[in-house]
Amino acid sequence: MADSFRDRTRATRYQQRQALPPNFAQVLKEYTREVLREQPSDVLAWSAQYFKKLALETDPLLAQQPPPEHYAPSVENPELEVMSMKISKVFATMDDRNTGLLYSHLVQRALLEAFGLSKAQSLYILSCEYVNINDGGMLDYRQFARDCVNAVYYFQSTGYEFADLSQYGEDAAVHGLSKAELEDELLRVFRGADEEGLGRLPFPIYRDALINAPLQLTQRDLNILYAVAERTSDGYVEYKKEVDHSYELLLHSDTFSSFDAEQAQQQ
Incomplete structure (x- = not known):
């Protein structure tokens, strides 16, 4: 009597189990994260292209894996993952050309208007070490959304606000200079870089002048x-x-550094 289809396909304890690749879980987590971020209308077609591209570019089983914290929001705190996607979506609505890039001052505007952060809170986030502004003065906002989510969540959940700058007084020095001295020195630096005397500089030259x-x-x-x-x-x-507002910004910078030092002591 011929075996039925069920008999031929039924698993038994004598059959060899199919082994999963050693980093299958990591590959799956990365795929899940990308699906959540992109939210394709046709998941099957998008997935086929995703894995085809992955297979053509590299062997995902041999590729160096990202550090564990890369996956932390998806695994340890889904709330942060949701917030990260929300932040990225808000930025995407401002990206008319779908380049994945935004001017940093537009990013600050979104933090103020869409997420209800104060000016000082938004400046703190944009002053952090993970902020990477390119030669055009723009940010990769998808990466930035992942990097800044902890700070946004902290400010929204705790309501922490930085002290008013009035605590410094009118005579506070920044890098040993008064407000007038600082502004005069910066103007001298920028005018030295402004060979044509236009009163403006391309962002890369503006940045180099500050450096x-x-x-x-x-x-x-x-x-x-x-x-x-x-x-x-x-x-x-x-x-x-x-x-004109460099003095205020550098006072904020000093406040933010003190805040980071206090947070480090508490940990």
């Missing part, structure tokens, strides 16, 4: 000055406008 300024600016100082610098449609920074 080379004899002010001992920290990376946080630089990040906060880059982040709020508004760019014209052709990518220039009108530096006099930026100088």
Whole structure:
């Protein structure tokens, strides 16, 4: 009597089990994260293209795996993963050309308007070490959404607010300079870089001028000055406008560094 289909396909304890690749779980988590981020209308077609591209680019079983914290939001805190996707979607609505990039001052605007953060809270986030602004003054907002989600969640859940800058007084020094001295020095630096005397600089030159300024600016100082610098449609920074609020920004930078030090002591 011929065996039935059920008999031929029934698993038994004598059959060899199919072994899963050693990092199958990691590959699956990465795939799940991308599906949640992209939310394709046709999941099957999108998945086929995703794995085809993965197979053509590299062997996912041999590829170096990201560190465990790369997957932490998906595994340990789904709430953070949801918030990260929400942040990315808000940024995407501002990306008319679907480039994945936004000017940093537009990112700050979204943090203020869409997520209800205060000016100081948004500046803190944009001054952090994970912020990477390219030569065009733009951020990869998808990566930024993943990096900043913990800070956004912290500010929203705790309501923590930074102290008012009035605590410093009108005579507070920034890197050993008064407000007037700081502004004069920055103007001198920018005018030295402005060979045509236009009163504005391409963002890469504006950034290099700050890096080379004899002010001992920290990376946080630089990040906060880059982040709020508004760019014209052709990518220039009108530096006099930026100088006018540089003193306030660098006071904020000092406050943020103190906050980080306090948080580190509590851990």
